[in-house]
Amino acid sequence: MTGTDAPQHAGLSVAARIADRDLDVRIEVAPGEVLAVLGPNGAGKSSLLQVIAGLIVPDEGHVRLGDRTLTEIAKGIALPPHRRGISLLAQDPLLFPHLSVRDNVAFGPRSRGARNRAAQSIATDWLAAVDAVTLADRHPGALSGGQAQRVALARALAVDPDLLLLDEPMSALDVDVAPAMRTLLRRVLRDEPGRAHPRCAVLVTHDIIDAITLADRIVVLEAGRIAESGPVTDVMSHPRSPFAARIAGLNLLHGTGIEAAAPVPSESPPRPSDQVEHRPGLADQVEHAGGLAERVEHAPDRAGQVEHAPGRRAERAPWPSAAGGRVDAPVAAQAFGAVRIDGLRVDGCVVGDFVPGTDAAAVFSPAAVSVFTERPVGSPRNVFAVEIVDITDHGGIVRVRGDAPQADLSADLTPAAVAQLGLAVGAEVFFAVKATEVRVYAC
Numbered sequence: 374m375t376g377t378d379a380p381q382h383a384g385l386s387v388a389a390r391i392a393d394r395d396l397d398v399r400i401e402v403a404p405g406e407v408l409a410v411l412g413p414n415g416a417g418k419s420s421l422l423q424v425i426a427g428l429i430v431p432d433e434g435h436v437r438l439g440d441r442t443l444t445e446i447a448k449g450i451a452l453p454p455h456r457r458g459i460s461l462l463a464q465d466p467l468l469f470p471h472l473s474v475r476d477n478v479a480f481g482p483r484s485r486g487a488r489n490r491a492a493q494s495i496a497t498d499w500l501a502a503v504d505a506v507t508l509a510d511r512h513p514g515a516l517s518g519g520q521a522q523r524v525a526l527a528r529a530l531a532v533d534p535d536l537l538l539l540d541e542p543m544s545a546l547d548v549d550v551a552p553a554m555r556t557l558l559r560r561v562l563r564d565e566p567g568r569a570h571p572r573c574a575v576l577v578t579h580d581i582i583d584a585i586t587l588a589d590r591i592v593v594l595e596a597g598r599i600a601e602s603g604p605v606t607d608v609m610s611h612p613r614s615p616f617a618a619r620i621a622g623l624n625l626l627h628g629t630g631i632e633a634a635a636p637v638p639s640e641s642p643p644r645p646s647d648q649v650e651h652r653p654g655l656a657d658q659v660e661h662a663g664g665l666a667e668r669v670e671h672a673p674d675r676a677g678q679v680e681h682a683p684g685r686r687a688e689r690a691p692w693p694s695a696a697g698g699r700v701d702a703p704v705a706a707q708a709f710g711a712v713r714i715d716g717l718r719v720d721g722c723v724v725g726d727f728v729p730g731t732d733a734a735a736v737f738s739p740a741a742v743s744v745f746t747e748r749p750v751g752s753p754r755n756v757f758a759v760e761i762v763d764i765t766d767h768g769g770i771v772r773v774r775g776d777a778p779q780a781d782l783s784a785d786l787t788p789a790a791v792a793q794l795g796l797a798v799g800a801e802v803f804f805a806v807k808a809t810e811v812r813v814y815a816c
């Protein structure tokens with residue numbers, strides 16, 4: 374949906390170029406849609422929100438909301454923030470310290486012409502919607518961070534904005550408070566009985582959980598440009614940018630698509646080590662002779678879910694979700710392809726478009742990676758020589774990060790496997806992944 378310039382767009386349409394921030398983006402948000410904007414520091418997320426809110430004026434571009442033009446540089450239009458029909462909820466609740474909670478929420482309706490009684494009534498309704506009625510008579514100084522942010526959300530919604538901008542709204546909250554705020558946001562973003570036009574929202578976040586739980590679509594910004602966009606599930610399961618791959622917890626290699634010789638190597642008759650790997654319940658097993666650390670198994674015996682025989686059709690192939698569980702990704706046919714990256718060939722299963730000779734990605738989960746201390750000879754796997762750069766605990770599993778000439782890669786192992794292999798930062802080892810665990814697709 375990005376990239377089009379729709380004059381009568383029913384939702385939000387933004388195009389913005391700011392030379393001194395090296396920003397050049399276009400986004401479209403449908404009515405009722407929640408768009409999450411993600412990206413590394415300095416990517417331009419806040420600048421984009423500031424353009425939409427009218428806090429900065431771009432060198433070129435437009436901001437249109439429904440049938441209203443808020444910014445149109447070519448026509449010299451730039452409405453001030455308070456005339457845009459937009460509310461911004463930021464990290465800091467920024468409540469007026471001298472007003473009660475109720476008066477803070479009533480302030481917006483009052484300043485838009487509502488009589489005091491009506492404004493107080495709107496405030497009470499929104500305080501009820503965010504479970505904060507009991508706080509109505511307090512002053513902001515007597516609120517916890519989570520309570521203050523709930524009140525700030527009520528204040529943002531009390532002016533009935535057509536667009537809600539959310540700038541890292543959970544990032545200043547304690548970890549035990551953030552989930553409740555997320556649930557609340559989900560409720561108010563989705564459940565708006567009686568509103569004539571569904572409200573849209575743009576959410577800037579560093580937290581993938583926010584995007585997964587609140588957004589319909591993701592836009593990834595990198596260096597002031599849109600690196601990729603799409604429905605949340607698509608971007609998380611088939612990322613095309615390094616940033617999206619990282620937040621989805623997947624390994625990503627970029628290269629050029631090439632035809633795979635059939636059958637792919639991992640369809641060779643199983644070797645002893647394959648048989649070990651395919652048996653359930655052997656996640657911690659280490660094959661000492663070859664120095665193989667079996668990967669952490671998130672689901673038992675998943676190898677059985679994929680048809681390995683050449684020419685046969687796989688109904689569904691297992692695919693890791695961002696949360697570390699697994700989702701089923703449909704595979705129309707067991708088509709194989711390969712991606713060439715700096716002279717290395719990575720075989721995998723084709724998902725969606727794949728055109729040999731054009732840009733392609735090879736993606737796999739760290740949980741699908743096996744680690745060898747010696748190069749596996751005659752292995753049916755894709756093999757990468759890596760230098761270990763980091764070993765970290767990920768809630769009971771160990772994430773081993775390796776620097777390969779082609780990319781940074783990660784492997785998830787059990788603590789026992791890491792200990793038995795004697796892995797340490799600086800060690801040179803081999804990461805291996807079967808072609809049936811790799812997805813290849815066009816970029």
Ligand SMILES: Nc1ncnc2c1ncn2[C@@H]1O[C@H](COP(=O)(O)OP(=O)(O)OP(=O)(O)O)[C@@H](O)[C@H]1O
Pocket residue numbers: 393394395412413414415416417418419420421
């Ligand atoms: N007030 C400003 N004046 C000039 N340049 C700015 C200003 N604010 C930000 N920039 C620059 O604009 C670019 C985009 O910054 P922006 O704050 O929009 O990124 P971001 O993705 O929101 O980053 P973060 O995640 O760190 O908040 C950066 O190069 C930044 O240095």
